[in-house]
Amino acid sequence: MAYGEKRGYDKQARKWRYRGRYKKPDGTWGSVSKDDEGQPFYKERDAEAYAHGLETDVRRKTFLDPRNSRITVQEWSELWIESVELANRSDTTYRQRLRTVILPQWGAHAMGDVTTVAVKTWEQQLRKRYSARYVKSAMSIMRVMFDDAVTSKVRADNPVPTLQSRRRGKFKGRQVEDEVVIATPRQAYLLACNARQMRGVVGYALVLTIAYCGLRISEAAGLRREHLVLGDEGQGPRLLVTEQNQYVDGKPAQVAPKYGSTGSIILPPFLAALLKEVLASHQSEWVFPAPKGGKMHTGTWFYAAVWRRWVDGCAPEADPLGRPARLPELRAVAGVEGLVPHGLRHSMKVWLDELKHPRVAVEERMRHRIPGVEGTYSHTTLPMEKDIAADLQRLWETSSTAVGDDGEWEEPRAARERKPRRKLISQESPTALSGDAVEDEADEVVVT
Structure with missing residues (x-):
C-alpha cells in the first residue's frame, strides 16, 4: 500500500x-518526489495521495513510470528516429528538421516538461521566421515523435496541438489564394x-512529358x-x-518512386512520336540526359x-571571344511566374x-490511391485510358496550332x-540538399 516518507530539509524553502x-507493476517499490508540475512534496499526505494515484494506475493498467518522462527530448529523438x-x-x-529546428529548442527539456502552451508559443515564433510549409513540416514531425512517446508510455499525452485542438484564439479564414501555380496547355507549350x-528536342520533350504524363x-x-x-500493340504507347x-x-541514385507510386501511363500520339525523336537524337541510356549525355x-x-x-526568360549571354551568344534570348511566359515542374x-x-x-x-x-469503398469498387478500363490520351492529343493540337499574340x-x-525568412533556414535545409525536395512536399495532397 502506498505511503509517504520524510526525505530531507529544504533550506531554501525552509520546509x-x-x-x-508505491508498488510498481513488477512488484518492486517505486518512489516519486515531485508532482506532475515538477513541484516537490512539502506535505506527507500530498506525497502519499500522489503515490496512491500511481498504484491505482497500476491496477487499471494505465501506469506511467514518472522516471520515464525525465528522459530528454534529445535522448528520446535518438531512440525514436531509428525506429x-x-x-x-x-x-x-x-x-x-530535428537537428536544425526542434532539438535546438527542446533537446535539453525532459519529455514530461514539454507543455502545449510552450509548444504553441514556439510555433508562433517559427511562423515569423520560416515559410508556412516549413513550419507545418517541423510541427508534423514533432507531433509524430510525441505520439510514439505516448504509445511507449514515456508520457501520458501529446503536447503538440492537432489541427482540431489548434482552433482557438483569433479566427483565421481559409486562404483563398492557391500556392501552386498551374499552367494552361498553351502556356505549357510556350514553356516547352x-x-x-536552350536544350533542343530533349528540353522540349521534357516539359511536355511532365505536363502530359503528370510526372514528378x-x-x-x-x-x-x-x-x-x-x-x-493494342494497349497504346x-x-x-x-x-x-x-x-x-x-x-x-535510382530509387522507387515517392509512395511507391509506380504505374503505366498511356501516351497521346504526339508525345509518343516526340519521344521517338528524342531517343534517336542521342545515345544515352537516359531519356532526358544532361547536355553531355x-x-x-x-x-x-x-x-x-x-x-x-x-519560365522567366533571360537576356542573351555574350561570348567573350565574339562568337554567337552562348545563351539565347528568351521571353518570359506570361501568367506562370513562380511555376515549378511540379506545377505541371x-x-x-x-x-x-x-x-x-x-x-x-x-x-x-x-x-494516386482512392481510399475507402470507392477505391475498392472503382476500376480503370483501357477505353477510359484511350479516351484520356485522345483528349490530351486534342489539347496539344489546339495549344500548338493556336495563333499567338x-x-x-x-x-x-x-x-x-x-x-528573408529563407536566409534564416540552415544550409542543411531541403533547399540546400536538393532543388526538388521542397517541391515534392507539395505532393502531400496525394490521396492515400
Missing part, C-alpha cells in the same frame, strides 16, 4: 520534503518552346530507354514509371540556371478534371529575390 512510495521506417528523402527531412531553344521532376530525370514502350532519381547519402540532375542549379530561365503535374490533373474524365482513371494516371509573352523577368 521538509517528502516522497511517495521509424522512412523513405530516403523523408528520412533526410526528418533528421534535418523556351526549353527547346525526379521521375522524369530517372527515366531510362527501357521505360518507354512506344510501339502500339506507354511510359513506365518504376523509379526516380534521388540523392542517397549525398550521391545520385550523363544523368540529368535536378538540384538547385537546375532550378536557378535552367528552369527559371524557361498539378496542371494535368486540372485539365483532366475539366474534361470530366472518371475520377478513378484520372487518379490512376496520377498514380504578344500578350502571351513578357519581357524577361528579374531574378526573384530570396525571401
Whole structure:
C-alpha cells in the first residue's frame, strides 16, 4: 500500500520534503518526489495521495513510470528516429528538421516538461521566421515523435496541438489564394518552346512529358530507354514509371518512386512520336540526359540556371571571344511566374478534371490511391485510358496550332529575390540538399 516518507530539509524553502512510495507493476517499490508540475512534496499526505494515484494506475493498467518522462527530448529523438521506417528523402527531412529546428529548442527539456502552451508559443515564433510549409513540416514531425512517446508510455499525452485542438484564439479564414501555380496547355507549350531553344528536342520533350504524363521532376530525370514502350500493340504507347532519381547519402541514385507510386501511363500520339525523336537524337541510356549525355540532375542549379530561365526568360549571354551568344534570348511566359515542374503535374490533373474524365482513371494516371469503398469498387478500363490520351492529343493540337499574340509573352523577368525568412533556414535545409525536395512536399495532397 502506498505511503509517504520524510526525505530531507529544504533550506531554501525552509520546509521538509517528502516522497511517495508505491508498488510498481513488477512488484518492486517505486518512489516519486515531485508532482506532475515538477513541484516537490512539502506535505506527507500530498506525497502519499500522489503515490496512491500511481498504484491505482497500476491496477487499471494505465501506469506511467514518472522516471520515464525525465528522459530528454534529445535522448528520446535518438531512440525514436531509428525506429521509424522512412523513405530516403523523408528520412533526410526528418533528421534535418530535428537537428536544425526542434532539438535546438527542446533537446535539453525532459519529455514530461514539454507543455502545449510552450509548444504553441514556439510555433508562433517559427511562423515569423520560416515559410508556412516549413513550419507545418517541423510541427508534423514533432507531433509524430510525441505520439510514439505516448504509445511507449514515456508520457501520458501529446503536447503538440492537432489541427482540431489548434482552433482557438483569433479566427483565421481559409486562404483563398492557391500556392501552386498551374499552367494552361498553351502556356505549357510556350514553356516547352523556351526549353527547346536552350536544350533542343530533349528540353522540349521534357516539359511536355511532365505536363502530359503528370510526372514528378525526379521521375522524369530517372527515366531510362527501357521505360518507354512506344510501339502500339493494342494497349497504346506507354511510359513506365518504376523509379526516380534521388540523392542517397549525398550521391545520385535510382530509387522507387515517392509512395511507391509506380504505374503505366498511356501516351497521346504526339508525345509518343516526340519521344521517338528524342531517343534517336542521342545515345544515352537516359531519356532526358544532361547536355553531355550523363544523368540529368535536378538540384538547385537546375532550378536557378535552367528552369527559371524557361519560365522567366533571360537576356542573351555574350561570348567573350565574339562568337554567337552562348545563351539565347528568351521571353518570359506570361501568367506562370513562380511555376515549378511540379506545377505541371498539378496542371494535368486540372485539365483532366475539366474534361470530366472518371475520377478513378484520372487518379490512376496520377498514380494516386482512392481510399475507402470507392477505391475498392472503382476500376480503370483501357477505353477510359484511350479516351484520356485522345483528349490530351486534342489539347496539344489546339495549344500548338493556336495563333499567338504578344500578350502571351513578357519581357524577361528579374531574378526573384530570396525571401528573408529563407536566409534564416540552415544550409542543411531541403533547399540546400536538393532543388526538388521542397517541391515534392507539395505532393502531400496525394490521396492515400
